[in-house]
Amino acid sequence: MQQMSIGIKINNIKKKLGLNQALDGVSTHFEEGLLHGLIGPEGAGKTTLLRTLLNLLTPDEGTVQFTNHGADIDYNSIRSSIAYMPQQQSLYADLSISEHLDFFRDLYQIPKDVYLKRREELLHITRLDKFIDRPAGKLSGGMYKKLGLMCALLQSPAAILLDEPTNGVDPISRREFWDLLHRLSKENILIIFATAYMDEAERCDRVHILSTGSLIAEGTPRGVLERENVESYDALFIKRAAEGVL
Amino acid sequence: MTNIPVNAVDVSNLTVKFGDFIAVKNISFSVEKGEIFGFLGANGAGKTTTIRVLCGLLLPTSGKVKVSDVTYDQGIEAIKAKVGYMSQKFTLYNDLSIQENFAFTASLRKIPSDTLKRRTKELLDFIGFSKPMNTLVRDLPGGIKQQVSLAASILHDPEIIFLDEPTAGVTPVARARFWALIKQLAKDGKTIFVTTHYMDEAEQCGRIALMRTGEIIALDGPENLKKTTFPDPIIELNPKGTIPSELIEQLRNNKAVDSIDSYGMKYHLIMKDSQEWNRLSIEIAPFFVIRQIPPSLEDVFIRLVEGVTR
Amino acid sequence: MNLKFNFKRALSIAKKEQFHIMRDPFTLTMATILPVLLVLIFGLAIEFNVKDIGLTVHDSDRTFSSRKLVEVFSSSQYFNINPSRGSIIDAISDLDSERSKASLIIEPEFEHNLLASGNTKAQFLLDGADNSTAGVILGYLGGIQKAANFKLTGTLVKEPIELKTRYLFNPELSSPWFIVPGLAVVVIAILSILLTALTVAREWENGSMELLLSTPVQPLEIIIGKLIPYTVIGLAAVLLVVLVAILGFGIPFAGNIILFGVGSLIFLIACLAQGMLISVLIRTQQLSMQIAMVTGLLPSLLLSGFIFPLESMPKFFQNFTSILPSKWFMIISRGIFLKGADLSDLKLPFIGLFILSSILIITATKKFKKDLEP
Numbered sequence: 023m024q025q026m027s028i029g030i031k032i033n034n035i036k037k038k039l040g041l042n043q044a045l046d047g048v049s050t051h052f053e054e055g056l057l058h059g060l061i062g063p064e065g066a067g068k069t070t071l072l073r074t075l076l077n078l079l080t081p082d083e084g085t086v087q088f089t090n091h092g093a094d095i096d097y098n099s100i101r102s103s104i105a106y107m108p109q110q111q112s113l114y115a116d117l118s119i120s121e122h123l124d125f126f127r128d129l130y131q132i133p134k135d136v137y138l139k140r141r142e143e144l145l146h147i148t149r150l151d152k153f154i155d156r157p158a159g160k161l162s163g164g165m166y167k168k169l170g171l172m173c174a175l176l177q178s179p180a181a182i183l184l185d186e187p188t189n190g191v192d193p194i195s196r197r198e199f200w201d202l203l204h205r206l207s208k209e210n211i212l213i214i215f216a217t218a219y220m221d222e223a224e225r226c227d228r229v230h231i232l233s234t235g236s237l238i239a240e241g242t243p244r245g246v247l248e249r250e251n252v253e254s255y256d257a258l259f260i261k262r263a264a265e266g267v268l
Numbered sequence: 269m270t271n272i273p274v275n276a277v278d279v280s281n282l283t284v285k286f287g288d289f290i291a292v293k294n295i296s297f298s299v300e301k302g303e304i305f306g307f308l309g310a311n312g313a314g315k316t317t318t319i320r321v322l323c324g325l326l327l328p329t330s331g332k333v334k335v336s337d338v339t340y341d342q343g344i345e346a347i348k349a350k351v352g353y354m355s356q357k358f359t360l361y362n363d364l365s366i367q368e369n370f371a372f373t374a375s376l377r378k379i380p381s382d383t384l385k386r387r388t389k390e391l392l393d394f395i396g397f398s399k400p401m402n403t404l405v406r407d408l409p410g411g412i413k414q415q416v417s418l419a420a421s422i423l424h425d426p427e428i429i430f431l432d433e434p435t436a437g438v439t440p441v442a443r444a445r446f447w448a449l450i451k452q453l454a455k456d457g458k459t460i461f462v463t464t465h466y467m468d469e470a471e472q473c474g475r476i477a478l479m480r481t482g483e484i485i486a487l488d489g490p491e492n493l494k495k496t497t498f499p500d501p502i503i504e505l506n507p508k509g510t511i512p513s514e515l516i517e518q519l520r521n522n523k524a525v526d527s528i529d530s531y532g533m534k535y536h537l538i539m540k541d542s543q544e545w546n547r548l549s550i551e552i553a554p555f556f557v558i559r560q561i562p563p564s565l566e567d568v569f570i571r572l573v574e575g576v577t578r
Numbered sequence: 579m580n581l582k583f584n585f586k587r588a589l590s591i592a593k594k595e596q597f598h599i600m601r602d603p604f605t606l607t608m609a610t611i612l613p614v615l616l617v618l619i620f621g622l623a624i625e626f627n628v629k630d631i632g633l634t635v636h637d638s639d640r641t642f643s644s645r646k647l648v649e650v651f652s653s654s655q656y657f658n659i660n661p662s663r664g665s666i667i668d669a670i671s672d673l674d675s676e677r678s679k680a681s682l683i684i685e686p687e688f689e690h691n692l693l694a695s696g697n698t699k700a701q702f703l704l705d706g707a708d709n710s711t712a713g714v715i716l717g718y719l720g721g722i723q724k725a726a727n728f729k730l731t732g733t734l735v736k737e738p739i740e741l742k743t744r745y746l747f748n749p750e751l752s753s754p755w756f757i758v759p760g761l762a763v764v765v766i767a768i769l770s771i772l773l774t775a776l777t778v779a780r781e782w783e784n785g786s787m788e789l790l791l792s793t794p795v796q797p798l799e800i801i802i803g804k805l806i807p808y809t810v811i812g813l814a815a816v817l818l819v820v821l822v823a824i825l826g827f828g829i830p831f832a833g834n835i836i837l838f839g840v841g842s843l844i845f846l847i848a849c850l851a852q853g854m855l856i857s858v859l860i861r862t863q864q865l866s867m868q869i870a871m872v873t874g875l876l877p878s879l880l881l882s883g884f885i886f887p888l889e890s891m892p893k894f895f896q897n898f899t900s901i902l903p904s905k906w907f908m909i910i911s912r913g914i915f916l917k918g919a920d921l922s923d924l925k926l927p928f929i930g931l932f933i934l935s936s937i938l939i940i941t942a943t944k945k946f947k948k949d950l951e952p
Contacts, residue, residue, distance in 0.1 A: 039952065064410045064437035076792050078950040098794055106792035110785035116601045117594065128590025129793045162311045173789075189436065190356075192310040192465045193569045197529070204530055218437040221468065221566075225531065233439070256440035256468070263441045 027210050028088055028103060028180040029054040030075060035084035037070055044070040045081070046235035052228075054089065055210040057203060059226030059243075061217055061255065066232040068216035069109055072183050075214070076106055102130060105174035109185035109216075112170070115159030119150055119169055122158065123176060130177040137176070144172045147202060164195025171202065181212035188217060200225055220255035231255065238262055275334075276301045276428055276459035277322060282331035284317050291317040293482040294331070299461070299475075301427075304454050306473030306490075307463040310573060313479040315463050319430055322461070324348040336427040336459075349377075352426035356433040359417035362406040369405060369420055377424040384423070391419040395449060411442025415449065422453075429453065430461045435469055447472050467565040476565075480573050490565055497571050498563040503537040503549075505556040515555065524548045536567065583798050591795070591803025595777065599807055605773060613765045613815045617822045620757045620764075629656055631715060632678035636662040636669035641689035643730055647700060650726045651682065656718050673705050680704045680715060692730065758823040759915035760884040763908050764875075765819050766842065767849050770812045771874035774853030775866040777804050782861040788950060797946035801939070805850050812846040813839075823915075832918035841914065841924075844931045845907035849874070851938035852903075858946045878904040903938075906931040 030052040037045040045067045052058050060068050073079040075086060077097045088100060113122060123144075127137045145151040148168040153161070158169060167187050174182055184203075188196045200222075207213055207227070215226065223229045223243050231239040231246070239246045239258065252258045277299040284292040292314045299305045309315045320326040322335055324347030333340055336350040360369045374384040388401075395415040405413060414434065422429055431450070435443040450472075454460050464470055471490055478486040478493075486493060505528075516535065520528050524544030528537045535556075539545040549558055599605045633651060637644050651657045660678050662669050672678040683701040692698040702719070706712050778800075781787040790800065820838075823829045831838075853870055860866045880886060881895070882904035888896055899905040906927040913919035913927075921928065 063439040063442075073950055078788065078791055080949065080951065101792060101794045104792075106789065108785060108788040108792075110788070112785040112787075112789040114594070114598070114786060115784070117597055121594075121597060125590060125594050126793070128593070129587055129790075129795050131584070131586065164311065190433070190465060193467065193566050194310055194573060196465070197566075197570060201530060219466070219468075220440060221564075256443070259440035260444065263439075 027054040028090060028212055030181070030212070030214075031087040031089070032071075032075070033085045033087070035071070035074055035081045035086070037074060037079060037081050039070065043235050045074070047084070048232075048235070048237055049084075050230055050237060050240060052212060052214055054212055055207070056227040057207045057213045057215065057225075059215050059217060059223050059229045060232060061220065061223050061229055062232035063218055063259075065234065067235040068218075068232055069185055071232070072106070072185050072214065072216060075183060076101075076104065102177065103180040105177060105179035105182040107167075107170045107174045107182070107184045107187055109189070111166070113158040113166065113173070116157055118155050118157050119161075119172075120154040122169060122173055126173045126176045132177060140176060140178065144175060147205065148172055149198075162195075164191045164198070167191055167195070167199060168202070171199070175206070179211065181214070182206070183214045183216075185216045186218060187215070188219065188222065220259075223255050231258065233259065233262070274301045275299065276303070276336055277305075277461075278332070278334040279318075279322075280332045282318070282321065282333060283329050284314075284321060284326065285329045290482055292321075295479075295482075295484050296331075297477060297484060297487060299459055301459055302454050302457050304450065304460040304462065304472065304474045306470045306476040307461060307479070308465075308470055308476055308569060309479035314482040315479050318479070319432075319461065319463060322347075322428075323351050323353055323430060349424070350426055351428045351430060352421040352424065353430045354418055354421040354432065354434060356436055359421060360405045360413065363404065365402045365404050366399075366408075366416055367401040369416075370423060373420050373423050379424055387423055387425065391423065394452075395419055411438045411445065414438055414442065414446060418446070418449065422458075426458075428459045428461060431463070433464045433466060433469070434462065436464075436466055443468075467569070470565050478569065478572055486572050493568050494563045494565070497568045498538065500539055500542060501560040502563045502567060503539060503545075504531075504559050504561045505535040505537055505552075506559075507534070507556055508554075511555050515552075519548075519552070522548060536561075538571075583796060585802075587795055588799040588803040588806070591800055592806040595804050595807045598777075599811070605811075608773065609769060609811045609815055610818070612769055613761075613818045614822070616765055616768075617758060617761055617819055617826070620761055621822075621827055631657050631680060631711070632660055632672075633657040634660045634662055634669045634672040634678040634681040635684070636666055636681065637684045638666075638686045639684045639688040643689040643692055643698075644684045644700075646729050647684065647688075647726055648682070650722055650729055654718065654722055654725075656715075670703065673703060676705075678705075679708070679711060696731070755827070755829050755916065756912075757884075758819070758827055758829055759911045760882070760908055761823075762816050762819045762842065762911050762915075763845070763882055763904050764878045764884060765815050766812055766846050766907075767874050767878035767904055769815050770808055770846055770849040771853040771856070771870045772867065773811065774804065774808050774850045775856040775860075775870035775874075776863050777808075778854060778857035779861055779863045779866040783863055791948060791950070797948060798943050801851075801854055801943055801946065804854065805847065808850050809843070809846055812850070813842065816842045816846075829915070832916055833914035834918075834920065837921060837924075838911070838914045841907060841910040841928065841931070844928070844935055845903055845910075848903040848931060848935035848938055851935060851942050855938060855942040855945065858942055877902045881905065882908040884908060900930065901934065903931055903934045906934070 031050075033049050035045050035048045036043070048067070048071060060071065062068055070079060074081050077086075117125065123141055127141075132140070145154065148171070150165060150168060150172070153165065158166060161169060171184075171187065174184075188199055191199065203213055203215065204225075215222075223231075226243060229240060229243050229246060230237055239250060241249065247253070247255075247258070250258050250261065252261055275298045277297075279298070280296045281294050282292055282296070283290065283294050295318070307315050307319065317326065321328050321333055324335075324344040327340065327344075335347050338346045338350055340347065361372070364372070370384065370388055374381075379387070395418070397412070397416065397419075399408075399412075405416070408416065418431075418434070434450075435446050438446070450460055462469060462473055470476055473490065475487065475489050476493060477484050486497075488496065516528060516530075519525055519537070524539055524541055524547070526538040526540040528535055552558070635648050635651075637648060648659065652659045657680075660672065666683060669681040669683055673681060681703040683703065685700070688698050688700060704712050704715060778787075781790065820831070824831055852873065856866050856869050856873070860869060877899075878884065881899050881902055883899075884904075888899055888905065891899075909927040910924050910931070913924055917923075
């Protein structure tokens with residue numbers, strides 16, 4: 023069930039939530055098959071941007087364009103090729119790993135043979151196969167995130183949007199998670215990864231640095247640092263603050 | 269006066285059991301007054317349990333615990349009075365003002381109103397807070413909110429302050445400011461305990477205890493930990509384009525290589541034997557840009573915690 | 579692609595919901611304990627027939643005739659005589675202190691007047707504060723007066739027109755007979771509105787809604803999927819009430835059980851849809867629960883004719899109750915249960931119920947938001 027690859031272009035997206043200008047004119051390009059890092063502290067607009075891409079929020083201004091799709095976006099069909107992993111806990115504490123997988127198989131209407139193969143593959147690479155009967159509420163932080171990822175990957179999506187999946191996860195589980203993503207990235211899947219951990223920028227193909235609703239830098243991880251002439255992303259923020267931009 | 273350093277925390281042979289499960293296995297360590305002490309470990313390693321014992325929230329199954337000269341024999345309340353706790357998730361009520369939050373905390377701690385007044389002024393000056401006291405917490409920017417919640421958690425002037433992932437998610441600017449405050453507190457003689465998964469935070473600590481399955485498997489300063497764990501530098505391999513797929517597997521099995529792991533688009537390699545490696549590095553030079561990098565704390569963490577299980 | 583309503587997806591929601599229900603002690607306890615508890619409270623504890631009414635008698639006459647009059651009251655089984663403690667004032671203060679519900683005051687001239695003119699009077703004071711008891715006592719008075727006339731004068735007073743009342747369908751005017759079929763209404767309303775009001779709000783609260791919304795699942799599929807398991811629970815609860823009614827209280831089931839089942843089903847769906855609507859609009863469990871309590875309990879208990887007859891309400895409220903599904907199902911439930919009414923008798927209530935359930939489901943689906951806009 024190999025899906026067509028997807029890229030996303032956004033142009034001048036603005037979105038106000040209450041009094042807060044969550045996104046203030048963001049334009050960028052998420053390229054097919056690359057691993058994009060959406061990096062910024064809390065309140066930078068990462069979650070709002072991801073939700074806008076999925077049409078869970080409607081932008082006040084600006085456009086979202088999917089490559090391989092016309093201007094008229096049919097989100098009902100796009101939803102079956104884009105997977106999403108929200109930031110807040112969103113699994114059912116009382117359902118086991120296996121019940122979660124079955125539920126998402128039914129939601130996505132995945133044929134039985136495809137499902138069985140995919141399920142085995144995912145359980146194997148996440149090393150969760152020994153825990154299939156454990157309820158989500160009793161999984162450790164890292165295992166819970168991996169289950170979330172599995173549910174998202176079950177449908178073999180062309181793009182996957184992850185909202186701070188490594189937040190509060192210990193370094194070992196975090197690295198395992200990244201290994202999974204790199205493996206996926208090789209299958210030509212677009213990955214957009216939101217994180218507040220600056221040190222995760224290095225692990226992406228492209229980074230988009232967000233601060234208070236605006237992009238302050240983007241490019242390859244090394245390229246951004248060289249262009250800005252800073253040692254680290256922390257230093258980039260501190261430099262911008264000193265320039266009075268933030 | 270003697271020059272023997274005063275210990276803020278003394279733990280000897282601490283064991284905590286929950287039924288048959290041993291959460292903490294016979295650990296001993298001391299923390300000096302004025303130290304910034306990092307506590308690291310995977311989920312379920314026993315960090316939280318240890319901290320709960322030190323905060324007077326959980327009785328030890330066996331072993332001795334002394335927190336700022338107070339032991340469990342003197343009662344849980346005596347210990348609680350000596351410690352302040354700031355969690356990443358919750359410290360302040362969003363729908364109350366700063367004034368109301370402070371007053372509530374003070375009433376829980378039974379702080380007299382004149383002391384509260386004096387401490388409030390001291391602490392707000394300390395963090396450099398200039399907004400009105402009746403500002404609602406939810407209207408504060410993330411970085412300020414976190415500084416105010418630090419102030420609230422040390423309202424009762426505790427000797428020891430526990431911080432749980434204190435700067436996760438805040439802007440780098442606010443994080444730098446927060447650590448400056450923490451270092452000032454340590455200088456003033458307060459003892460700081462930090463638990464975190466965030467290696468940037470761990471780097472700021474004077475010493476780090478690394479826990480795994482209820483035991484402390486390493487305890488030292490960040491630089492020493494790096495040196496003892498990785499006597500040789502780490503090799504970063506940056507692929508010059510697509511590399512043959514079986515190459516990484518071949519490298520992994522090479523006798524010059526201890527381990528190789530992907531790190532973003534690059535690979536981190538740890539050598540076993542430097543002479544063997546020198547030969548190998550010439551061989552693979554056409555495929556990678558090779559450079560030596562200093563190990564990060566994350567490398568240390570993974571090596572120490574996973575190295576034993578592997 | 580799969581844009582249209584897909585029943586399999588609805589079923590997958592239903593299956594997941596079933597897991598939640600089976601693992602949540604609260605839901606299962608509510609579903610079984612609540613009907614039994616309500617039937618016991620309403621069936622046994624609340625007795626609409628009033629007996630053992632405290633009656634203070636102040637007899638200033640103390641003659642053969644006055645004692646005969648008191649005897650009529652005491653032999654009626656409805657009254658317990660409290661002898662007067664002295665003055666007339668005491669007889670009245672007994673009402674204030676709730677020692678008695680009524681006072682009988684017999685003046686000194688009672689027998690004298692009777693013998694002299696064949697005509698005499700006694701005063702009967704009634705505590706009007708308790709409206710429902712007072713009504714029942716007034717009802718008894720007519721019969722007692724007749725009996726007193728006969729005892730005192732020895733003649734049966736012939737009234738010009740004698741009304742003979744016979745209560746059809748519930749010949750003994752027994753409270754449980756009247757109450758328990760109505761309880762089916764209350765049980766379904768409370769149980770189903772409450773349980774469903776929580777289910778969508780729960781998804782919002784634990785964050786799973788964000789994930790669900792990012793999948794191809796449609797609002798109607800979520801709604802139908804969530805309705806299915808609760809329909810089963812609701813029907814089981816109705817069955818429980820009917821069984822207790824028949825076996826526990828010996829109430830005969832006069833009508834067609836299938837028709838009753840169909841009526842229950844439509845009413846159930848109306849209530850579930852109402853709960854769903856609350857849940858869709860209110861995204862927190864706590865507030866949903868409070869609103870469900872108010873909008874579920876009050877109409878079914880007070881405005882459905884369960885306790886207070888609709889006929890005695892002001893015209894406005896009588897009309898207003900027509901938009902409440904519980905009113906229509908109350909008619910259906912009592913009609914089928916007690917009167918053995920068939921579909922042709924109950925055409926109007928069935929149509930009303932059907933329209934209301936459709937409106938509620940459509941509104942709930944329409945109001946279901948497919949995004950996270952606040």
